[in-house]
Amino acid sequence: MFSRAYRTIVTAPPLIWVAVFLLVPYALMFCYSFWSVSAAQTIVHSWNVANYQELLQKPVYWETLLRSMWIAARVMLFSLLLGYPLAYFLSFYAGKRKDLLYQMVIIPLWVSYLVRAYAWKTILGSDGVLNTLLQYVHLTKHPLDFLLYSPFAVVLTLTHIYTPFTILPIYASLEHIPRNLVEASHDLGATPAQTFWKVIFPLSIPGVVAGATFAFVLSLGDFLAPLLLGGPSGIMISNIVVSLFGAAYNWPLGAAISLCMLVVVVSLLFFSERLEKKWSFS
Amino acid sequence: MAIETALATNATANPPVSKVTLLSIRKVAKTFGSNVVLRDISLEIAEGEFLTILGESGSGKTTLLRIIAGFETATSGEVWMGGERLDREPPYRRRVNTVFQHYALFPHLTVEQNVGYGLRVARRPEAEIRQRVAEALEKVKMSAHAKKKPSKISGGQQQRVALARALVNRPRLLLLDEPLSALDANLRRQMQVELKSLQREVGIAFVFVTHDQEEAMVMSDRIALLRSGELEQVATPREIYNRPATAYVAQFIGHTNLLKGEVRQGIARCGSLTWKTSLPDGPAQFSLRPENLRLSAKSAVPGAVRVSGRILSQAFHGATDLIRAESGDGLVLVARTASGGVTQDRVELEFSAADAIPVRESPERI
Numbered sequence: 287m288f289s290r291a292y293r294t295i296v297t298a299p300p301l302i303w304v305a306v307f308l309l310v311p312y313a314l315m316f317c318y319s320f321w322s323v324s325a326a327q328t329i330v331h332s333w334n335v336a337n338y339q340e341l342l343q344k345p346v347y348w349e350t351l352l353r354s355m356w357i358a359a360r361v362m363l364f365s366l367l368l369g370y371p372l373a374y375f376l377s378f379y380a381g382k383r384k385d386l387l388y389q390m391v392i393i394p395l396w397v398s399y400l401v402r403a404y405a406w407k408t409i410l411g412s413d414g415v416l417n418t419l420l421q422y423v424h425l426t427k428h429p430l431d432f433l434l435y436s437p438f439a440v441v442l443t444l445t446h447i448y449t450p451f452t453i454l455p456i457y458a459s460l461e462h463i464p465r466n467l468v469e470a471s472h473d474l475g476a477t478p479a480q481t482f483w484k485v486i487f488p489l490s491i492p493g494v495v496a497g498a499t500f501a502f503v504l505s506l507g508d509f510l511a512p513l514l515l516g517g518p519s520g521i522m523i524s525n526i527v528v529s530l531f532g533a534a535y536n537w538p539l540g541a542a543i544s545l546c547m548l549v550v551v552v553s554l555l556f557f558s559e560r561l562e563k564k565w566s567f568s
Numbered sequence: 569m570a571i572e573t574a575l576a577t578n579a580t581a582n583p584p585v586s587k588v589t590l591l592s593i594r595k596v597a598k599t600f601g602s603n604v605v606l607r608d609i610s611l612e613i614a615e616g617e618f619l620t621i622l623g624e625s626g627s628g629k630t631t632l633l634r635i636i637a638g639f640e641t642a643t644s645g646e647v648w649m650g651g652e653r654l655d656r657e658p659p660y661r662r663r664v665n666t667v668f669q670h671y672a673l674f675p676h677l678t679v680e681q682n683v684g685y686g687l688r689v690a691r692r693p694e695a696e697i698r699q700r701v702a703e704a705l706e707k708v709k710m711s712a713h714a715k716k717k718p719s720k721i722s723g724g725q726q727q728r729v730a731l732a733r734a735l736v737n738r739p740r741l742l743l744l745d746e747p748l749s750a751l752d753a754n755l756r757r758q759m760q761v762e763l764k765s766l767q768r769e770v771g772i773a774f775v776f777v778t779h780d781q782e783e784a785m786v787m788s789d790r791i792a793l794l795r796s797g798e799l800e801q802v803a804t805p806r807e808i809y810n811r812p813a814t815a816y817v818a819q820f821i822g823h824t825n826l827l828k829g830e831v832r833q834g835i836a837r838c839g840s841l842t843w844k845t846s847l848p849d850g851p852a853q854f855s856l857r858p859e860n861l862r863l864s865a866k867s868a869v870p871g872a873v874r875v876s877g878r879i880l881s882q883a884f885h886g887a888t889d890l891i892r893a894e895s896g897d898g899l900v901l902v903a904r905t906a907s908g909g910v911t912q913d914r915v916e917l918e919f920s921a922a923d924a925i926p927v928r929e930s931p932e933r934i
Contacts (some may be wrong), residue, residue: 297640349918464670466669466672467672467674467675469639469668469672470672470674470687471685472658472659473637473659473664473734474660474685474686474689474734474737475689475737476686477660478684479687480689484685485674489675489676493570565676567676
């Protein structure tokens with residue numbers, strides 16, 4: 287339909303973009319992860335697997351990776367538990383207020399990430415809004431210290447920040463369900479609860495999978511929330527990567543950890559893509 | 569297919585219908601905001617009857633169906649089924665099933681699971697479900713496709729599955745919302761016949777919604793013609809064709825000539841045409857079917873009304889031609905003649921006074 291020259295011209299820019307900004311950095315990262323750092327703090331370009339051995343041998347690395355995945359998993363779970371009912375309400379019951387409520391889901395995304403993270407700091411801190419309130423109503427005598435600088439604070443903040451990312455795909459998949467399927471289900475004698483579990487939920491699975499993937503992947507790579515609100519017990523793997531590339535000046539080990547995260551994320555994306563395909567029927 | 573053939577097809581397939589009332593629609597009205605969709609609809613449907621709700625798009629026919637199914641609530645009025653108030657029950661408690669316009673098959677379930685859905689949510693024993701689903705699929709000749717997903721079968725096949733899915737629940741009433749409109753002409757004709765014989769076989773009352781008058785003619789025991797939310801006429805296809813109650817009905821069902829004129833002292837007058845009538849004095853309208861206008865022979869039938877005219881156009885319709893002719897005083901008449909019968913540009917036409925059916929402008933209010 288189009289000439290070969292035209293197709294080349296049109297497809298070249300995105301391909302170049304992907305090559306320069308994705309493939310080359312990943313290739314570099316891959317190479318770095320098999321290099322090492324000399325005592326004189328220079329990068330030695332000799333191929334070895336020492337970084338990966340260190341990763342496996344030092345519990346701080348793989349434990350932090352596992353803890354980060356556990357935090358991401360909880361964020362994913364809470365985002366779904368909060369996001370699904372909201373998306374469901376928005377799609378099926380919001381009526382005329384639909385557009386307004388939809389905007390209200392979007393608006394928090396316009397607010398800077400930092401502002402939202404700091405907001406939680408002022409709420410959860412020992413002199414923060416929540417603790418002051420709890421003491422004022424005499425629920426506690428002393429400020430609760432698990433609220434801030436803890437995995438709890440990280441999970442809470444990340445859930446707040448990434449829930450809109452789960453709401454939007456779930457909402458989109460709910461909107462795609464033809465309403466006559468819901469009517470057909472009622473017509474065939476299914477109660478609203480049966481209709482939800484047998485028709486609506488199965489048909490929204492692609493959105494749930496997409497939303498869950500967003501929440502998990504974005505949380506797993508997050509380093510600001512743990513930095514600002516995590517404290518020592520709330521450190522995540524990205525904080526380690528940041529320090530390895532920064533102060534510690536151990537790019538090779540940082541690259542090796544990044545590569546491990548990449549493997550986790552890519553296999554997750556692969557898996558969720560399969561799942562989404564299996565459950566879409568258009 | 570012409571209306572006459574449609575009527576002929578129907579005539580052979582129509583045993584009498586029981587007179588036991590199944591569904592009773594009483595003074596149902598529906599408004600959406602300031603928009604009146606249905607106005608004072610009263611209609612009874614007998615056990616085992618095939619009733620068609622016929623009307624143009626926007627006439628309110630689908631809304632009426634959705635009120636029976638329970639997807640819409642009537643603004644006023646009641647719906648009763650077998651001595652029980654139906655319109656207060658949610659759709660899932662009504663023993664009514666629907667075949668949707670675009671079938672509404674569940675895309676994530678196989679054909680078999682779609683058909684078994686109603687029985688499964690009613691928690692019937694698994695063995696019974698299997699048996700009844702197999703029978704239903706057998707009945708609509710879809711057994712070979714039981715394990716397929718709806719997206720893997722054709723429109724006509726989806727149609728059959730939708731039918732099986734509704735009938736397997738043995739409803740007392742089956743509602744069909746333009747179920748054939750998405751099929752191509754040939755398949756539609758075939759499905760009309762199949763659907764009609766299936767209805768006879770299962771003996772369930774059908775309420776069939778369509779905008780296609782031929783379809784209504786072929787399939788129905790009775791037709792309820794809706795116009796802008798009001799019932800124009802409810803009658804058998806034969807009656808509605810031969811004795812249209814209003815000018816709208818006469819024009820909507822088949823071709824007709826509407827003769828506007830007046831009656832004075834037992835004589836109807838329309839332009840230069842006059843004939844005897846028993847109507848009271850006053851303005852009147854008559855419907856004259858094209859097939860009742862004959863080319864008049866030299867020896868005219870006594871009592872026939874005669875008119876001569878200039879042929880405006882002639883259209884070939886297979887076995888017959890439709891001729892449009894204009895009389896001296898500007899009256900345009902359409903006549904159906906044997907194919908290729910007219911070669912000259914002037915014709916002599918005649919009709920019997922009895923074939924000019926008086927029609928009202930709007931339906932009589934009770």
